[in-house]
Amino acid sequence: GDFPIELDTVVIGAGPGGYVAAIRAAQMGQKVAVIEKGNVGGVCLNVGCIPSKALIHAGEVLEAATHSEFMGIQIEKATVDFAKTQEWKASVVNKLTSGVRYLLKKNGVEIIEGEAIFVDDNHLRVMTEESGQSYSFEHAIIATGSTPVEIPSLAYGTRIIDSTGALNLPEVPKSLVIVGGGVIGCELGTAYAHLGSEVTILEGADRILPPFDADLSKLVTKEMEKQGMKIETSVMAKSATETETEATLVYEKDGVEHTLTADYILVAVGRKPNTKELGLEMASVEVDERGFIQVDECGRTTNESIFAIGDIVAGPQLAHKASYEGKVAAEVISGKDVTVDYRAIPAVAFTSPEVATTGVTLSEIEGDDRFVVSTFPLASNGRALSLNATDGFIRFISTKENKILVGCQIAGPSASDLIAEATLAIEAGMNVEDIALTIHPHPSLSETLMDTAELAQGMPIHI
Numbered sequence: 001g002d003f004p005i006e007l008d009t010v011v012i013g014a015g016p017g018g019y020v021a022a023i024r025a026a027q028m029g030q031k032v033a034v035i036e037k038g039n040v041g042g043v044c045l046n047v048g049c050i051p052s053k054a055l056i057h058a059g060e061v062l063e064a065a066t067h068s069e070f071m072g073i074q075i076e077k078a079t080v081d082f083a084k085t086q087e088w089k090a091s092v093v094n095k096l097t098s099g100v101r102y103l104l105k106k107n108g109v110e111i112i113e114g115e116a117i118f119v120d121d122n123h124l125r126v127m128t129e130e131s132g133q134s135y136s137f138e139h140a141i142i143a144t145g146s147t148p149v150e151i152p153s154l155a156y157g158t159r160i161i162d163s164t165g166a167l168n169l170p171e172v173p174k175s176l177v178i179v180g181g182g183v184i185g186c187e188l189g190t191a192y193a194h195l196g197s198e199v200t201i202l203e204g205a206d207r208i209l210p211p212f213d214a215d216l217s218k219l220v221t222k223e224m225e226k227q228g229m230k231i232e233t234s235v236m237a238k239s240a241t242e243t244e245t246e247a248t249l250v251y252e253k254d255g256v257e258h259t260l261t262a263d264y265i266l267v268a269v270g271r272k273p274n275t276k277e278l279g280l281e282m283a284s285v286e287v288d289e290r291g292f293i294q295v296d297e298c299g300r301t302t303n304e305s306i307f308a309i310g311d312i313v314a315g316p317q318l319a320h321k322a323s324y325e326g327k328v329a330a331e332v333i334s335g336k337d338v339t340v341d342y343r344a345i346p347a348v349a350f351t352s353p354e355v356a357t358t359g360v361t362l363s364e365i366e367g368d369d370r371f372v373v374s375t376f377p378l379a380s381n382g383r384a385l386s387l388n389a390t391d392g393f394i395r396f397i398s399t400k401e402n403k404i405l406v407g408c409q410i411a412g413p414s415a416s417d418l419i420a421e422a423t424l425a426i427e428a429g430m431n432v433e434d435i436a437l438t439i440h441p442h443p444s445l446s447e448t449l450m451d452t453a454e455l456a457q458g459m460p461i462h463i
């Protein structure tokens, strides 16, 4: 064999977990390389968060252009040149991925292209089509992410597609059936509905967006139906077939079998960790029964010198959670005494309206009298009125004893940005008075957090 190249820290996968971990480890003085078999930026930048938000925004622009008569704005005929929309989306992705490459280089991180496989406790091999090279490492961070689950009876093809296929469609489909009403299904469904597709979402549970509180799901369901989307819950997708031009789904509801034919069927039923073909057993890294790598509160696996972060470990499959774990693992490896703290991980669905949650949810504390729940309607906020977006609310969950904020849910425009303030407050251990006495800019949606805090104090000014 070849001589191994020595590295302090090697990171496998350059997604939001891996590239962040690599940069942080390099900043803390290590000689770092990141191995990537696909594209720098991982799922998030290439086929996840970023391209999906670009399509969602394009849909919102069209939606606003065609539905603003009430404010005296009439556009004769708004049309979509989808090839151009896709070009623009690709340019957004390209800017970001080359930005990540630049940041890695700037911090002295070597980018190694190829597929990594462990050969023993402190060696791995990187394979490219032409060759292989061995590396020895003091520490390794596994950040190989996840891929869409494939149901055998709904096998992917050209008309039966996964989220990556749905992001890269050549045209706006006339009709789109989505199996799975989770965040990815609901977001892509909303984007295409706004762009003109007839969208049907089929969900196995009794409501869409199951990880969010029921009232958030209900609000999004109502809005989606208002926008013409069809939502069927408590259904079981059984099988799908495709021809050159369309796909047909067979599903069951209340014991009755139905069929649906559409231009495309998007199957978005969850993502599985990429742990196979990594040679984990050669490095004594153990996975749980669902294939997730087992880690302690520092991100350390069953092999002392190997860490794992992001979608490959348990917890919500979110880019910011991957990056956070990446920073913690890199700092632990560099000798800092830190552990993860999952008290407040914000989660967002970029639907219409956006919904967001951080910290404790309502379903976790319902009926528990140690908590106070305060809900402020968006309709009482001037900025929301001026945006014509009053369907929504802000909810605080605080402790009764000392009024410390422990949870927040938001439905409405910019919920994805507003949730950051609540996350910071929870992280800092603030109570509702701290928030109520923080001066917020007027007129802004952020004032609703101050209003909700006043409500929690029992002295609301605006309702």
Ligand code: FAD
Pocket (backbone or CB within 6 Å): 012, 013, 014, 015, 016, 017, 018, 035, 036, 037, 038, 039, 040, 041, 042, 043, 044, 045, 047, 048, 049, 050, 052, 114, 115, 116, 117, 143, 144, 145, 146, 163, 164, 184, 274, 277, 278, 309, 310, 311, 312, 317, 318, 319, 320, 321, 322
């Ligand atoms: P990944 O981003 O999956 O990156 C892993 C990388 O490892 C990949 O580049 C892969 O090629 C590489 N790799 C795998 N195996 C090997 C190997 N053996 N050798 C070398 N390289 C390897 N999250 C959010 O927070 N917000 C959102 O709005 C959001 N929207 C999403 C929309 C869609 C359509 C999808 C699919 C996901 C979305 N997510 C979102 C989830 C988010 O993309 C993931 O949580 C995140 O990418 C996980 O980061 P990661 O670093 O763990 O792994």
